[in-house]
Amino acid sequence: MKHTEDQKRSSPNEVKIGLISISDRASNGVYQDEGIPALQSWLMKAISNPCDFHERLIADESEIITETIVELVDDMGCDLVLTTGGTGPSRRDVTPEATLEAGTCEMPGFGEQMRQISLKFVPTAILSRQVAVLREIEGHAALVINLPGQPKAIAETLEGLKDENGKAIVPGIFAAVPYCIDLIGGPYIETHEEVIRVFRPKSALKK
């Protein structure tokens, strides 16, 4: 990894997070982007570590999507990159292919779980082709996850489905993100349990 000022952490537990909103219309100013604000507000509510966000609003262009993921991981040193938009069946929806292009290995469980969660909200969740990958380079690695484009779907998939007492019925995908980041050498992420309860094996818990 190239060493730049951007990659430095202001504290050892700071999490560097890339947020990419992929939308032809929002990036052209046809409507206001709601993707990045929805991602950022959920993460700020959920994560207790200090976070350093890097935001990008781009069109549904395959090369630009891949380049943006690579830039956020390799140059900015992001530990986690979340994309929103462009995972449906339309011709312009190319986010999954562009993400796979930036990845060094696929993490199929995230896409599988997201479709399970989203099917509890809308039958069209089956149309979502979301993927997740690791991007591993020399001295650094990151987890990259596609989320749906509907702004309300962002919290739904990250947080999952809860009953009226706040108990998880279907766990959100973020429950597995901190342990994944541990395993690839990133910072130890902690969350506010009332928003999302993280799962780690006992042996991986910090005392």
Ligand SMILES: Nc1ncnc2c1ncn2[C@@H]1O[C@H](COP(=O)(O)OP(=O)(O)OP(=O)(O)O)[C@@H](O)[C@H]1O
């Ligand atoms: N960045 C965004 N901000 C606000 N709403 C969005 C955004 N991206 C998508 N949406 C909403 O979610 C729907 C589904 O998202 P999808 O990624 O399939 O968009 P799309 O139909 O390809 O639109 P776009 O022209 O924005 O790329 C959109 O039709 C739009 O109503």
Ligand SMILES: Nc1nc2c(c(=O)[nH]1)N[C@H]1C(S)=C(S)[C@@H](COP(=O)(O)O)O[C@H]1N2
């Ligand atoms: N939780 C949730 N997931 C959802 C949706 C939703 O409203 N809520 N919309 C679905 C629809 S209509 C489509 S086409 C696919 C792909 O979405 P994208 O193109 O917006 O990324 O996500 C699906 N996943």
